[in-house]
Amino acid sequence: GLEEVILIGGYSGVGKSRLVDEFEKTIDHQQAYFISGKIDQFRRDIPLSPLLSAFNQLIRKVLSESEERIENWKTKVLEAVGSNGKIINDVLPEMKLLIGEQPPVAELPPVETTNRFNQVFTNLIKVFANKEQPLCLFLDDLQWIDSATRQWIETHIIGDELNNFMLIGAYRDNEVSASHPMMMMLDRLKKNQVKITTIHLEPLDQPTLNHLVADVLATQPEQCGDFSDLIYSKTHGNPFFSKQCLLSLNENKAIYFDPERLKWQYDLTKSKEASISENVVELMSLQIKKIPGTVQDMLKVAACIGNEFSLELIQHIHESSSESIIELISIAVHHGLITPIIVWDNNEIASYRFLHDRVQQAVLDMTDKPDKMKIRLLAGKYLLSSGGTDLEHKDEIFTIADHLNYASKLISGSAEKISLIDVNHAASMRAKNSNAYELALRYIKQAMHLIQDLQSEPSDMRGKLLLQLAECEHLCGNNEFAENCFDQAIALTEDKLDKGKIYIRKIHFYSNLRKFEEAYETGRKAVRPFGIRLPRKFSPPQFAADLVINRTLTIGKKIPDLVNMEEMTDENKKMAILLMATFARAAYQIKPQLCIAVCAKMVSICLRYGNTDGGFIGYLAFGPIFIGAILNKKEVGFKFGQLTLALVEK
Numbered sequence: 001g002l003e004e005v006i007l008i009g010g011y012s013g014v015g016k017s018r019l020v021d022e023f024e025k026t027i028d029h030q031q032a033y034f035i036s037g038k039i040d041q042f043r044r045d046i047p048l049s050p051l052l053s054a055f056n057q058l059i060r061k062v063l064s065e066s067e068e069r070i071e072n073w074k075t076k077v078l079e080a081v082g083s084n085g086k087i088i089n090d091v092l093p094e095m096k097l098l099i100g101e102q103p104p105v106a107e108l109p110p111v112e113t114t115n116r117f118n119q120v121f122t123n124l125i126k127v128f129a130n131k132e133q134p135l136c137l138f139l140d141d142l143q144w145i146d147s148a149t150r151q152w153i154e155t156h157i158i159g160d161e162l163n164n165f166m167l168i169g170a171y172r173d174n175e176v177s178a179s180h181p182m183m184m185m186l187d188r189l190k191k192n193q194v195k196i197t198t199i200h201l202e203p204l205d206q207p208t209l210n211h212l213v214a215d216v217l218a219t220q221p222e223q224c225g226d227f228s229d230l231i232y233s234k235t236h237g238n239p240f241f242s243k244q245c246l247l248s249l250n251e252n253k254a255i256y257f258d259p260e261r262l263k264w265q266y267d268l269t270k271s272k273e274a275s276i277s278e279n280v281v282e283l284m285s286l287q288i289k290k291i292p293g294t295v296q297d298m299l300k301v302a303a304c305i306g307n308e309f310s311l312e313l314i315q316h317i318h319e320s321s322s323e324s325i326i327e328l329i330s331i332a333v334h335h336g337l338i339t340p341i342i343v344w345d346n347n348e349i350a351s352y353r354f355l356h357d358r359v360q361q362a363v364l365d366m367t368d369k370p371d372k373m374k375i376r377l378l379a380g381k382y383l384l385s386s387g388g389t390d391l392e393h394k395d396e397i398f399t400i401a402d403h404l405n406y407a408s409k410l411i412s413g414s415a416e417k418i419s420l421i422d423v424n425h426a427a428s429m430r431a432k433n434s435n436a437y438e439l440a441l442r443y444i445k446q447a448m449h450l451i452q453d454l455q456s457e458p459s460d461m462r463g464k465l466l467l468q469l470a471e472c473e474h475l476c477g478n479n480e481f482a483e484n485c486f487d488q489a490i491a492l493t494e495d496k497l498d499k500g501k502i503y504i505r506k507i508h509f510y511s512n513l514r515k516f517e518e519a520y521e522t523g524r525k526a527v528r529p530f531g532i533r534l535p536r537k538f539s540p541p542q543f544a545a546d547l548v549i550n551r552t553l554t555i556g557k558k559i560p561d562l563v564n565m566e567e568m569t570d571e572n573k574k575m576a577i578l579l580m581a582t583f584a585r586a587a588y589q590i591k592p593q594l595c596i597a598v599c600a601k602m603v604s605i606c607l608r609y610g611n612t613d614g615g616f617i618g619y620l621a622f623g624p625i626f627i628g629a630i631l632n633k634k635e636v637g638f639k640f641g642q643l644t645l646a647l648v649e650k
Contacts, residue, residue: 003157003162003163003164003165003166003167003194003195004165004166004167004195004196004197005157005166005167005168005169005189005194005195005196005197006166006167006168006169006196006197006198006199007142007168007169007170007171007186007196007197007198007199008020008168008169008170008171008198008199008200008201009170009171009172009173009198009199009200009201010172010173010200010201010202011172011173011174011203011238012172012238012240012280012356012357012358013238013239013240013241013280013356013358014201014202014203014238014239014240015201015239015240016140016170016171016201017140017170018239019199019201020036020138020140020168020170023168024036024138027136031133032133032134032135032136033058033061033128033133033134033135033136034136034138035054035055035057035058035061035135035136035137035138036054036057036137036138036139036140037049037050037051037052037053037054037057037137037138037139037140038050038053038139038140038141038307039139039140039141039142039144039145039146039149040141040144040306040307040357041141041144041307041357041360041361046146046398046399046402047146047147047148047149047398047431047434047435047436047439048091048146048148048149048152048434048436049146049149049398050139050140050149051137051139051149051152052091052092054137054138054139055092055124056092056093056094058128058135059092059094059095059097059098060094062098063094063097063098070098073098073127074098074099076127077095077098077099077124077127078099080123080124080126080127081099081120081123081124083103083105084105084116084120085099085102085103086102086103086104086105087105087116087117087120088102088120088121088124089101089102090393090430090433091434093395109505109508109511109512110432110471110474110475110508110512111512113432113433114435117433117434117435118155118156118435121152121156122155122156122162125156125162125165126162129162129163129164129165130164131163131164134164134165134166135164135165135166136165136166136167136168137165137166137167137168138167138168138169138170139167139168139169139170140169140170141170141171141172141357142169142170142171142182143171143172143175143176143180143182145181145182145185146436146439147181147436147438147439148431148434148435148436148439150181150182150185151435152435153167153185153189154185154188154189157189157194158188158189158192158194173200202237203235203236203237203238203239204237204238204239204242205237206228206229206232206237207221208237209228209231209232209235209237209242210224210225210228210229212228212239212242213227213228213231213246214228216246216264217255217263217264217265217266218263218264219263219264224266226268227266227268227271230268230271230272231245231246234276238280240280240356240358241280241283244280244283244284244287245276245283247287247336248274248276248283248286248287249266249271249274249276251287251290252270252274253267253270254266254267254270254271254274255267255271280358281358281361281362281365282362284358284359284361284362285362285365285366287335287337288337288359288362288363288366289366291331291332291335291337292331294328295328295331295332296363296366297318298314298318298325298328298329298332299332299337299338299363300363300364300366300367300371300375301314301317301318301375302314302338302352302354302363303354303360303363303364303367304364304367304372304375304376304379305317305375305379306399307353307354307357307360308341308351308352308353309351309352309353310351310352311325311326311329311349311351311352313379313382313383314329316378316382317375317378317379317382329352333352336355337354337355337359338352338353338354338355338359339352339353339354339355340352341353372406373406373407373409373410374407374410376402376403376404376406376407377403377404377407377410377411379403380399380400380401380402380403380404380407381404383396383399383400383403384400384404384419384423391422391423391425391426392426392429392430393430394426397423397426397427397430398427398430398431400423400427401423401424401426401427401443401446404420404423405420405424405446408420408450414454414455414456417450417453417454418454418457418458418461420450421447421450421451421461421465424443424444424446424447424450425443425444425447425464425465425468427443428440428441428443428444428447428468428472429468431443432468432471432472432475437472437475437476438476440468440472440475441469441472441473441475441476444465444468444469444472445469447465447468448465448466448469451465460493460498462492463489463492463493463498463502464489466485466486466488466489466492467485467486467489467502467505469482469485470482470483470485470486470489470505470506470509471505471509473485474509474512479509479513482509483509486502486505486506486509489502490502490503490506496529496530496572496575497571497572497575499526499529500526500530500575500576500578500579501575503522503523503525503526503579504526504578504579504582506522507519507522507523507526507579507582507583507586508582510522510586511583511585511586514589516585516586516587516589516590517586517590519583519586520583520586520587520590520594521536522583523579523580523582523583523586523587524536526579527576527579527580530572530573530575530576530579531572531576532576532580532601534597534598534601535597537591537594538591538593538594538597539597542597543593543596543597543600546597546600546601546604547600549604550600550603550604550607550622553604553607553608554607559623559636559639559640559643560639560642560643560646562607562611562619562643563611563643563646563647565606565607565610565611566610566611567610567611567612568606568609568610568611568612568615569609569610570609573605573609573612574612574613576605577602577605577606577612577613577614577615577618578612578613578614580598580599580601580602580614580617580618581602581614581615581617581618582614583598584598584599584602584617584618584621588621595621596621596622596625596626596630598618598621599617599618599619599620599621599622599626600618600622600626601618602614602615602617602618602622603615603618603619603622606618606619611647615647616644616647616648619640619643619644619647620640620641620644622640623636623637623639623640623641623643623644624637624638624640624641624644625637627640628640628641
């Protein structure tokens with residue numbers, strides 16, 4: 001059927017996630033896929049984090065199936081993503097295990113890059129969301145949703161492209177107002193006729209809590225009414241809070257096992273006197289303070305890393321042996337503070353996570369900021385040193401950037417600051433390519449802030465940062481500031497070819513704003529250092545001269561054979577062709593004849609120096625459009641059209 005959205009609202013600890021866990025148990029995993037992702041309260045800066053976590057989970061499930069099914073999925077995914085497989089591999093590292101390494105994709109302007117990413121991701125989802133095997137995606141804690149995930153939901157749920165897809169979202173409805181970004185997103189979904197079902201979970205009422213307490217004590221409800229009333233007065237029926245309250249009373253010996261009567265008993269007086277906070281975070285803090293200090297220290301390291309953490313990273317930061325860390329973690333697991341995550345293929349523990357975000361919050365509240373900075377600095381450095389050196393494609397680039405930025409005051413050496421600037425630039429690039437423009441802007445602004453503290457900087461660094469800042473400002477709608485950044489980047493760049501690359505981006509910038517006059521003038525200025533002189537307006541004499549040159553250069557040559565000309569080797573000429581191919585569209589919007597004149601110039605350069613990227617644009621306008629349509633030489637125009645297609649395929 002069509003896509004559907006189910007929302008589960010309620011207070012923290014009321015049982016929203018547990019309800020979905022029970023729902024998952026009813027799903028036949030041979031007939032449908034269920035995947036889930038949690039939005040981390042303290043890691044919201046990572047774009048699409050819950051989605052990518054969920055879809056990596058999906059790939060792991062696929063890889064656990066039979067070889068025949070794996071090969072079938074591989075074929076379907078490759079057909080869906082086509083030549084854009086690397087886009088998926090970059091955001092879903094697990095996908096490489098299914099489809100292998102993929103070739104690089106063509107670099108496109110920002111808007112086209114966004115559209116391509118959305119289309120490829122949609123095609124991927126459609127592979128797994130089908131009539132034979134629907135897909136259910138659960139996103140937990142939507143009240144902390146990031147802008148990139150919110151945009152993804154709207155882009156993929158609105159419209160009729162997706163079928164056999166269900167989105168389940170859990171959120172704390174007491175923490176969102178009508179103006180909250182999540183609620184505004186839901187309003188837009190409703191206006192676009194998306195089916196939304198809302199379930200509201202209430203805390204347990206007194207009779208139900210009385211039955212729960214009776215089950216815990218293995219007695220009858222009427223035998224513990226006074227005790228359950230006391231629990232209710234503290235927790236107001238919140239299941240998670242009630243459980244922690246019972247555990248706390250057990251540790252305080254207010255709940256105990258009577259070996260003579262062989263039954264659980266409670267001491268009502270001691271229970272009333274027990275120091276039990278009516279705030280769950282305070283209660284968790286009191287419980288945590290009762291466990292050994294070494295375990296508390298380990299939990300502080302874990303909480304600074306995130307809701308989920310690996311044994312390896314904890315061991316590195318804590319500087320203890322694997323056996324010691326495992327012992328500390330076992331104590332925390334025993335006290336119900338963290339829980340293991342089992343790896344998908346061999347039932348081994350892959351990592352650990354906090355039982356509830358309230359537990360992590362309680363630990364963080366107990367940790368001084370200087371200690372947080374030291375821990376996160378060590379975490380960031382360790383993750384940075386792990387894996388390859390290609391920063392932009394590091395799986396943990398956002399986590400690395402967030403850890404090191406938090407601890408940036410502890411980074412003093414020039415080399416380390418330059419490294420952090422590179423990390424922020426890479427994170428900004430990755431965020432931009434993931435359509436998380438606000439986050440991309442934040443990272444590049446951090447890089448610009450850091451470069452101010454450098455006494456000396458690499459010659460090309462500031463220009464590179466300004467270019468990225470310009471594009472991020474543009475994508476966030478700050479166009480006046482973006483234009484200024486482009487100008488600064490151009491002024492700071494000395495190399496002619498590097499300057500040409502920036503001009504290409506600036507031409508795209510003006511074209512996106514439909515400022516075609518500015519785009520064309522920028523292009524004219526950009527090609528001048530490469531020996532190309534173009535008129536401000538369409539010039540019939542100059543155009544006629546180029547026609548004569550092109551006619552002369554094609555004497556004795558067959559048009560279909562032009563595809564086999566040698567490749568252009570002169571880098572300056574190649575850059576001139578790329579620049580003209582970029583602003584040819586702007587020239588057309590000003591006056592079609594101007595575009596044809598630009599393309600005639602491109603053709604003359606290609607005929608003299610060889611074929612190169614972007615040259616087909618010149619042949620397209622000069623051949624099929626000018627010669628074929630305007631001069632009515634249809635046969636010649638057709639041959640140029642075939643040449644254009646051959647160059648594109650080549």
